[in-house]
Amino acid sequence: MAKEITSREADYSQWYNDLVLKAGLADYSPVRGCMVIKPYGFGIWEKMQAALDKRFKETGHVNAYFPLFIPKSFLSKEASHIEGFAKECAVVTHYRLINDPNGKGVIVDPDAKLEEELIVRPTSETIIWNQYKNWIQSYRDLPLLINQWANVVRWEMRTRLFLRTAEFLWQEGHTAHATAQEAIEETEKMLDVYAEFAEQYLALPVIRGRKTPNERFAGAVDTYCIEAMMQDGQALQAGTSHFLGQNFAKAFEVQFLNKEGKQEFVWATSWGVSTRLVGALIMAHSDDDGLVLPPKLAPLHVAIVPIHKGEEDLNKLREKLIPLVNELKAKGITAKLDDDDTKRPGFKFAEYELRGVPVRLAMGMRDYEAGTVEIARRDTKTKETVSFDGIADHITKLLDDIQQNMYNKALAFRDSHIRKADTWDEFLKLIEEPGFISAHWDGTSETEDKIKELTKATIRCIPLNNPQEDGICVFSGSASKERVIFARAY
Amino acid sequence: MAKEITSREADYSQWYNDLVLKAGLADYSPVRGCMVIKPYGFGIWEKMQAALDKRFKETGHVNAYFPLFIPKSFLSKEASHIEGFAKECAVVTHYRLINDPNGKGVIVDPDAKLEEELIVRPTSETIIWNQYKNWIQSYRDLPLLINQWANVVRWEMRTRLFLRTAEFLWQEGHTAHATAQEAIEETEKMLDVYAEFAEQYLALPVIRGRKTPNERFAGAVDTYCIEAMMQDGQALQAGTSHFLGQNFAKAFEVQFLNKEGKQEFVWATSWGVSTRLVGALIMAHSDDDGLVLPPKLAPLHVAIVPIHKGEEDLNKLREKLIPLVNELKAKGITAKLDDDDTKRPGFKFAEYELRGVPVRLAMGMRDYEAGTVEIARRDTKTKETVSFDGIADHITKLLDDIQQNMYNKALAFRDSHIRKADTWDEFLKLIEEPGFISAHWDGTSETEDKIKELTKATIRCIPLNNPQEDGICVFSGSASKERVIFARAY
Numbered sequence: 001m002a003k004e005i006t007s008r009e010a011d012y013s014q015w016y017n018d019l020v021l022k023a024g025l026a027d028y029s030p031v032r033g034c035m036v037i038k039p040y041g042f043g044i045w046e047k048m049q050a051a052l053d054k055r056f057k058e059t060g061h062v063n064a065y066f067p068l069f070i071p072k073s074f075l076s077k078e079a080s081h082i083e084g085f086a087k088e089c090a091v092v093t094h095y096r097l098i099n100d101p102n103g104k105g106v107i108v109d110p111d112a113k114l115e116e117e118l119i120v121r122p123t124s125e126t127i128i129w130n131q132y133k134n135w136i137q138s139y140r141d142l143p144l145l146i147n148q149w150a151n152v153v154r155w156e157m158r159t160r161l162f163l164r165t166a167e168f169l170w171q172e173g174h175t176a177h178a179t180a181q182e183a184i185e186e187t188e189k190m191l192d193v194y195a196e197f198a199e200q201y202l203a204l205p206v207i208r209g210r211k212t213p214n215e216r217f218a219g220a221v222d223t224y225c226i227e228a229m230m231q232d233g234q235a236l237q238a239g240t241s242h243f244l245g246q247n248f249a250k251a252f253e254v255q256f257l258n259k260e261g262k263q264e265f266v267w268a269t270s271w272g273v274s275t276r277l278v279g280a281l282i283m284a285h286s287d288d289d290g291l292v293l294p295p296k297l298a299p300l301h302v303a304i305v306p307i308h309k310g311e312e313d314l315n316k317l318r319e320k321l322i323p324l325v326n327e328l329k330a331k332g333i334t335a336k337l338d339d340d341d342t343k344r345p346g347f348k349f350a351e352y353e354l355r356g357v358p359v360r361l362a363m364g365m366r367d368y369e370a371g372t373v374e375i376a377r378r379d380t381k382t383k384e385t386v387s388f389d390g391i392a393d394h395i396t397k398l399l400d401d402i403q404q405n406m407y408n409k410a411l412a413f414r415d416s417h418i419r420k421a422d423t424w425d426e427f428l429k430l431i432e433e434p435g436f437i438s439a440h441w442d443g444t445s446e447t448e449d450k451i452k453e454l455t456k457a458t459i460r461c462i463p464l465n466n467p468q469e470d471g472i473c474v475f476s477g478s479a480s481k482e483r484v485i486f487a488r489a490y
Numbered sequence: 491m492a493k494e495i496t497s498r499e500a501d502y503s504q505w506y507n508d509l510v511l512k513a514g515l516a517d518y519s520p521v522r523g524c525m526v527i528k529p530y531g532f533g534i535w536e537k538m539q540a541a542l543d544k545r546f547k548e549t550g551h552v553n554a555y556f557p558l559f560i561p562k563s564f565l566s567k568e569a570s571h572i573e574g575f576a577k578e579c580a581v582v583t584h585y586r587l588i589n590d591p592n593g594k595g596v597i598v599d600p601d602a603k604l605e606e607e608l609i610v611r612p613t614s615e616t617i618i619w620n621q622y623k624n625w626i627q628s629y630r631d632l633p634l635l636i637n638q639w640a641n642v643v644r645w646e647m648r649t650r651l652f653l654r655t656a657e658f659l660w661q662e663g664h665t666a667h668a669t670a671q672e673a674i675e676e677t678e679k680m681l682d683v684y685a686e687f688a689e690q691y692l693a694l695p696v697i698r699g700r701k702t703p704n705e706r707f708a709g710a711v712d713t714y715c716i717e718a719m720m721q722d723g724q725a726l727q728a729g730t731s732h733f734l735g736q737n738f739a740k741a742f743e744v745q746f747l748n749k750e751g752k753q754e755f756v757w758a759t760s761w762g763v764s765t766r767l768v769g770a771l772i773m774a775h776s777d778d779d780g781l782v783l784p785p786k787l788a789p790l791h792v793a794i795v796p797i798h799k800g801e802e803d804l805n806k807l808r809e810k811l812i813p814l815v816n817e818l819k820a821k822g823i824t825a826k827l828d829d830d831d832t833k834r835p836g837f838k839f840a841e842y843e844l845r846g847v848p849v850r851l852a853m854g855m856r857d858y859e860a861g862t863v864e865i866a867r868r869d870t871k872t873k874e875t876v877s878f879d880g881i882a883d884h885i886t887k888l889l890d891d892i893q894q895n896m897y898n899k900a901l902a903f904r905d906s907h908i909r910k911a912d913t914w915d916e917f918l919k920l921i922e923e924p925g926f927i928s929a930h931w932d933g934t935s936e937t938e939d940k941i942k943e944l945t946k947a948t949i950r951c952i953p954l955n956n957p958q959e960d961g962i963c964v965f966s967g968s969a970s971k972e973r974v975i976f977a978r979a980y
Contacts, residue, residue: 027621027624027625029556029557029617029621030561030564030617030620031557031559031560031561031608031617034557034558034559035557036554036555036556036557036621037554037555038554039552039553039554039636042552042553042554042555043552043553045555046553062529062532062533063529063532063533063536064526064527064528064529064532065526065527065532065535065659066519066526067519067521067524067525067526067657068524068610068641068643068657069521069524069580069657070521071520071521072587072595072596072598073595074520075587075596076595076596082587082595082596087586087587087588088585088586089585089586089587090559090582090584090585090608091582091583091584091585091586091587091598092580092581092582092583092610093581093582093583093584093598094580094581094583095578095579095580095581095645096577096578096579096581096645097562097565097572097577097579097581097609098577105562105563105566105572106562106565106566106572108562108581108583108607117598118521118580119587120558120582120610127519127520127521130520131517131519131526134517135517140832146529150641151558151640151641153558155585155586167557167558167559169555342630
């Protein structure tokens, strides 16, 4: 095969990069840390967007669009927000280029300096809450349930395709509420939306939980998250939902007249998922031959390869296969008849494996005569010869099976890789093995920091509905009431 | 009514701003020249996006995403491109903020200066063709038919909500072809896609044409456009499609091995429409009472207002009206039963008129008893009482009628406002009246510039399939073979 992929065992990190590049999902760009999302990768993101957007609207949200640029002074208004985001942002200082007087291209016009610098949004709480000030006067204006699909920029020093890029695409929900309780319910509701999306679409089991104060979003009172396990046992945060309390309302002076006729600060949430989910999808399911995509997010569901000698045979096969493509299309299944004569069937098989197409059909003249077709599934790499009669229904069912099987496999892998550590020695041993560690923690930032320093493991979350049990902190030995999830993370 | 709108006659420009703000389409932001697209305005844009995206895909295009930032040196590579875009761009020079040592907020970290400045994309030809260099080797890689939905920034000095903003949303198609002919066919095909979209969705008749060299896109060999007439008789360019020749392929050294085994530069097109179309939609159809939206782009099709005294009557009305909402929904028609008791029916009627909802139903107890309902259409402001039986089918048909009627009305207005000028005196007289002027032009930039200087009128386009007729230039008196369209424009 022309496009060789490093094996997971040999170098997991290189395997990931190979897959992204060779399956045509993304490409490096000449701009440091920024990637190009190629059509095949963008096709996956579009499917994610469509499913999420539908769910956001079903839960009462509407879309809007706020400016890309944030005045520098806005970022400073919420004290912890600026601490979290100021270190990594793109700053616009000028608004014009002029011809270089030395005749070499163009230079920045020194006379076109902005009075106040503009920050390319790393997240939009500040610009949005500044606007909400004008939109919210009374409890009748609440709740305000707005989502935005946008690009954001965080000047990351170490970048990875999809997982951590300077510019990325995401959605950010920003809601405003009359009571703390309603805002907390919204925060939890959107966490559920994310968790269900991850499980039902990405076929990715996730742990719903809360972040520790150390890992909270800058400006949040409470950060909820979903955490997934990759095939190397590392954690990947797949989505976050924040209860912001009244922090941004106070910073931007957003008050409303409540039902009792009193001025009160508005309660807020924000929540987001990003193109990093494409990276999660790859890392969770794919193998050494290429991508393995869950049918619900695969841009192409079925690749159909005719095997023939000469145009006459091909035409016979086409007569059967073209109507099948249309029949599948009517069922919402995307199929492609690949009758390109310049490539051999074996090459095509490898190509569709690389690209993670869930189902592959092959039909030769013997199948044609016998009324059969060979059907191969990408997830298990098994194939069988089945009757061509009723093949569309067979495929429909098979796609459901594949979606479910991928989830089950990921779930079994994850559950067998969460281990309890009850002593520091156990912890040190387990952290060198793939997987999550469930351990008692004394609740202090100091212990959390120390464990991270010593092991690179962070507390991924305090699971929701966490069983309460008496124990002692794995590091300090202090009393603890519940276990938390530790892991090394992307 | 609480939200008074300036009349078109009193001040057309203020009427437009009033509408945009009061109908809740958009809002000013604290960032100079940047607007906030509010949910109702964004709902219209989403409908535009969905219709266009579907059509792009039907014509063989796929979506992708390229970086927001363009290295400064890239812009200089295509000589006329830089002339056109360098004067109006946002320049990123630094990548970090630090706490102000004087304790006041944050300042730009002088140590975090970029080696090469990054330009926030004003359009993406350069960054995309730099990437195409890696993606195109042979004629087998062609055509490459890619579209991007993105935000772009052009530092406009004078901005108008939707029509001209520093940041705006758009799509930009960028295609690569093996022959000039194929690229020209693509350019023309996408112009047709835009024209059909404008006519069928925006209910906006457009003139398909070519720009003069003066008005061409910076870097294009030929720019095609669609031009629409607003209610004040001014022109609005509603979409452009560019044949770029080999200009960007040469600038970025993108060659391919053709079928004859020879290296050749690739042929290019680009084409785009933007959120400015929302502005066009408003200016083309709306009236002094508010928006008039064509059903195909209206976020809400039918507003249903019950008229009643007390909860008992309301419940009776609900029993009839809630099933209607669901019946309409099943037909793809968005309806809202507005049973908010805190607002009077008259207030609601005015509100839905302001927001341009195409159809309004009102049902009182007399209707309830008689089995009738009052139905009002927004475009003509007529209303009638009809049988409630079969109302869903009636509405379906009415929405089609409204869509068609709005187009017909705009077409009649436009066609009655294109006038021929055969002398300079006629031209000077007509240009002070609303509408387009059809006149002979000698084909020189000098004449075009002079006419613009004297009258603020520009050549909007040389219509496609333009009748050829001998004449003399309305300004210079030189020989001419065809008329062109002059107008003042947005």
